[in-house]
Amino acid sequence: MLQKIGFIGCGNMTKALISGMVQSGSINPENIIASNPSMPNLNEVSEKFNINITQNNLTVAENSDIVFLAVKPNKYETVIEEIREFLREDSIFVTIAAGISISECENLFNKKLKIVKAMPNTPVAVGEGMIALSFNDQFTNEEKNNVESLFNSFSKTVVIDESIMNIESAIGGSGPAFVYVFIEALADSAVMYGMPRQMAYKVAAQTVLGSAKMVLESGDHPAKLKDDVCSPGGTTIQSIARLEENGFRHSILQAVKANIDKLNS
Numbered sequence: 001m002l003q004k005i006g007f008i009g010c011g012n013m014t015k016a017l018i019s020g021m022v023q024s025g026s027i028n029p030e031n032i033i034a035s036n037p038s039m040p041n042l043n044e045v046s047e048k049f050n051i052n053i054t055q056n057n058l059t060v061a062e063n064s065d066i067v068f069l070a071v072k073p074n075k076y077e078t079v080i081e082e083i084r085e086f087l088r089e090d091s092i093f094v095t096i097a098a099g100i101s102i103s104e105c106e107n108l109f110n111k112k113l114k115i116v117k118a119m120p121n122t123p124v125a126v127g128e129g130m131i132a133l134s135f136n137d138q139f140t141n142e143e144k145n146n147v148e149s150l151f152n153s154f155s156k157t158v159v160i161d162e163s164i165m166n167i168e169s170a171i172g173g174s175g176p177a178f179v180y181v182f183i184e185a186l187a188d189s190a191v192m193y194g195m196p197r198q199m200a201y202k203v204a205a206q207t208v209l210g211s212a213k214m215v216l217e218s219g220d221h222p223a224k225l226k227d228d229v230c231s232p233g234g235t236t237i238q239s240i241a242r243l244e245e246n247g248f249r250h251s252i253l254q255a256v257k258a259n260i261d262k263l264n265s
């Protein structure tokens, strides 16, 4: 059983993961510990979620069954060097860093460890996360199932081959930022015509949420769902024509390409 869950680095992604874990009710906050050099984020998660906190990464490394390394990719080498002798042989190490591969982590540890590459996104904080998982060759099927069950208890998950992890990262990990820009733009355009701003955010966000649910639950192709909204000679098709004229789809394709190019650089 994966009883004790540790986070090294308590930034935006750790705060979202802890929020999702605790609010799902599937993980007892007493079994979560996070470390960070500075205190403000630690105090925030301690006050909000009642988890354990420390400024010492080794306390997390030594006392956790599953250790998330949630620092920026450029800090990986230093932190792995710091903790490598302190992780237990049977611990599971989870890397969530964009663009860092399992084999890079294996090389930094320079010993056999159970390593999961996980790519979460911030909506995990509200129970609507998407997490992709890849495992190295050190897991039994039962251990993989246990890890998957843990992630499934607070998020949607998908197990993928690591060769497509950067693609998943570009749309699943980064995607929420694209969607927030879309929501903000939609709301701004309503504000421009006089709608109160908070009302505009509510209408725009609920519209995105409902549309996403239609894709997930109807099983219909997104193009069919779009066609259902576009009345012949109506208003929506005027907007769609303008979006196409301005290269909306191409712009998204280019945004994802830039993301993947950066991950591969």
Ligand SMILES: NC(=O)C1=CN([C@@H]2O[C@H](COP(=O)(O)OP(=O)(O)OC[C@H]3O[C@@H](n4cnc5c(N)ncnc54)[C@H](OP(=O)(O)O)[C@@H]3O)[C@@H](O)[C@H]2O)C=CC1
Residues within 6 Å of the ligand: 008, 009, 010, 011, 012, 013, 014, 035, 036, 037, 038, 039, 041, 057, 069, 070, 071, 072, 073, 075, 079, 096, 097, 098, 119, 120, 121, 122, 173, 174
């Ligand atoms: N944000 C996101 O949506 C996603 C992020 N990720 C990945 O998650 C990781 C973290 O990203 P994110 O949370 O956004 O970044 P943040 O900058 O918000 O958080 C990083 C945290 O690491 C802490 N830190 C710095 N040095 C150390 C150290 N030596 N030991 C322990 N903690 C340290 C920082 O503390 P301090 O501020 O005190 O320096 C900070 O709180 C990245 O690798 C990123 O690729 C993956 C998917 C999505």
Ligand SMILES: O=C(O)[C@@H]1CCC=N1
Residues within 6 Å of the ligand: 098, 169, 173, 174
């Ligand atoms: O921007 C980043 O580098 C991270 C990875 C995925 C989301 N945020």
